[in-house]
Amino acid sequence: MREPNFYAAGGLDRVGRRRKDAAWLAERLADPASRFVPVWRSQNLVMTNGQGSPAAAFLARHEILCEGETVLLGTVEGCAYFALDFSHVEMPREALRAATPVELTDLRRVGPLLARHEGSLLAYARGIAYWHQRHRFCGVCGRPASSEEGGHLRRCTDPACATQHFPRTDPAVIMLVHDGERCLLGRQRVWPAGMHSTLAGFVEPGESLEEAVAREVVEETGIVVDQVTYHSSQPWPFPASIMLGFHARARTTDIQVDQSELEDARWFERAFLRSHEDSDDFRMPRRDSIARRLIEDWLRR
Ligand SMILES: [Zn+2]
Numbered sequence: 001m002r003e004p005n006f007y008a009a010g011g012l013d014r015v016g017r018r019r020k021d022a023a024w025l026a027e028r029l030a031d032p033a034s035r036f037v038p039v040w041r042s043q044n045l046v047m048t049n050g051q052g053s054p055a056a057a058f059l060a061r062h063e064i065l066c067e068g069e070t071v072l073l074g075t076v077e078g079c080a081y082f083a084l085d086f087s088h089v090e091m092p093r094e095a096l097r098a099a100t101p102v103e104l105t106d107l108r109r110v111g112p113l114l115a116r117h118e119g120s121l122l123a124y125a126r127g128i129a130y131w132h133q134r135h136r137f138c139g140v141c142g143r144p145a146s147s148e149e150g151g152h153l154r155r156c157t158d159p160a161c162a163t164q165h166f167p168r169t170d171p172a173v174i175m176l177v178h179d180g181e182r183c184l185l186g187r188q189r190v191w192p193a194g195m196h197s198t199l200a201g202f203v204e205p206g207e208s209l210e211e212a213v214a215r216e217v218v219e220e221t222g223i224v225v226d227q228v229t230y231h232s233s234q235p236w237p238f239p240a241s242i243m244l245g246f247h248a249r250a251r252t253t254d255i256q257v258d259q260s261e262l263e264d265a266r267w268f269e270r271a272f273l274r275s276h277e278d279s280d281d282f283r284m285p286r287r288d289s290i291a292r293r294l295i296e297d298w299l300r301r
Contacts, residue, residue, distance in 0.1 A: 005234035005245075006111060006288035010120030012074035012081065019072060019150040028080035029061070029070070036061055037073065037125040039085045040092040042239065043104040044122040046114075054110045056118035057102045066095045069132045071151025073124055083125035083151070085132060108238060112288040119288070120235070127237030131167045138163055168240070173212045174200035175246040176294040177225055179253060183273070183298060184223060186257075186265035194278070196268070197285035198294050200243070213246050221265045222256030225249060231297065234290040245290045247298060274299055 018024050028034050035058035038045045045057040058081065068086035075081065089095045092104055107126055111119050128151065138145045138156035140163045145154040154165045176198050177184040185196035201216035203209060210228040217225050227249035234243045257265045273295065276282055285291040 002232055004116070005232055005290050005293055006116065007120050007123040007235045007237070008233070009116065010074075010124060011117045012076055012121065012124070014074040015072070016152075019152050025072060025150050028072070029082070031080065032060060032062075034061065034080040034082065035059065036064055036070075036082050036084045037121060038064060038096065038104075039083055039087070039125050039129040040089070040104050041087045042106070042126055042130060044107050044126055045096070045098075045102050046105055046110055048101045048103045053113045054105075056114060056122050057098060057100070058121075059096070059098055063097045063099065064095060065097060069129065069147065069151070071125075071128050071132070071147075073121065073128075081121060083129055085129035087129075087133065108286075112286065123235055123237050127169070127235065127240060128167055130237065130239050135165055139165065169235075169237075170241045171203040171209075172200055172236070172241045172243050173203060173209055173216060173246060174198055174243045174290055174294065175213045175217065175225075175228070175248050176231075176298050177217055177221075177223060177248050177250050178298060179250040179267070181270050182267040183270070183295065184217075184221060184250065184255070184265060185268055185295075186220060186262040188261075189263045192283065193280040194283045195285060196264075196266070196282060197289070198291045199265075200291070202241075203244075209244055209246070213248055217248065220258050220261045222252075222254065222258075223250050224252045226251055231294055232290065234293075236290075243290045245294050247294065270299060 046054045047057045066086050066089055068084045071083040073081040107122050135154050141161040143158040145156050148155050156163045186199050187196045199217055199220050203212040213228045214225050217223050225248040229247050231245040236243045255265050
C-alpha cells in the first residue's frame with residue numbers, strides 16, 4: 001500500500017456514531033483533557049519556538065477566551081479534538097491565552113514542515129470551519145441554519161423547511177498525462193516563477209471521474225488521453241476540495257494551450273525531471289501536493 005498523501009491519515013477516529021450523543025458531546029466539551037484546534041479566517045495556529053520545525057498548537061478550552069463555531073473532529077487515544085472557529089473576533093491574538101508562543105498562519109505556508117498527523121488535523125479543522133462560515137443560511141429558503149450533531153450537519157431553523165445541509169467537499173481531478181517517456185506539465189500565470197505542475201480541474205455534475213480527466217486535458221491543452229487510471233486522493237481544503245489523482249496516457253502530442261487557463265504547457269522528458277534543480281526557469285510543484293506525488297511516482301516507473 002502506498003504512503004498516504006499529505007493532509008490524509010490524521011490517525012483520528014471520527015467517532016461518527018457519537019455525534020448524535022448530546023450528553024457525550026457536552027462531557028467532552030467540558031473535559032479539561034479535550035483539545036481545541038483554533039481556526040481564524042482560514043488560518044491555523046502553530047507553535048513558534050523559533051527553532052526547528054513548526055508544530056500544530058492544540059489548546060485547552062480555557063486558553064481560548066471567546067465562543068465560536070465548534071465542531072467535533074474526532075478522538076485520538078480517547079482524547080476528543082474540536083475545531084473552534086473564532087473568525088468573528090477582530091483581534092485574534094487577544095482571544096488566545098496559550099501556554100506557549102503561538103502564531104496564526106496559512107497552512108499552505110507550513111504544511112510540508114508539520115508532522116503528517118498534525119497537518120491532517122489542521123486541514124480538517126480549516127476545511128470544516130470554511131464550510132460552516134459559508135452555510136450560515138439555508139440554501140433552500142434563506143433562513144438561518146444552525147449546527148447539529150457536533151457540527152456535522154446544519155439544519156434550517158424554519159420548521160416548515162427544516163432542510164438538512166451536510167458538509168461538502170468539491171471533487172477535483174488531477175492528472176499526470178504521459179506518452180511513455182515524456183509527461184505533460186502546465187503552468188498558470190499566478191504560480192511561483194518557473195513552477196510547472198500536472199493539469200487539474202473540477203468534476204462537473206453528470207460526469208464520471210474518467211470523463212472529467214479527459215475533458216480537462218483536452219480543454220486546457222488539446223491533448224487526447226485514454227487509459228485513465230486512479231492513483232490516490234488527497235484532502236485539499238484550500239478552500240474545499242478533495243483531489244482525485246490519476247495517471248493518463250496521451251494519444252496525441254500536439255499541444256494547443258488554452259491561454260485563459262494556462263500560461264504554458266509542455267512535454268518534459270523523464271531524464272530532465274530526474275536531474276533538474278529547482279530554479280525560476282523550472283521548478284516542481286509543492287512538496288505537500290499530490291501533483292508532486294503523481295510526477296515522482298511516474299518517474300520511478
Ligand atoms: Zn430552509
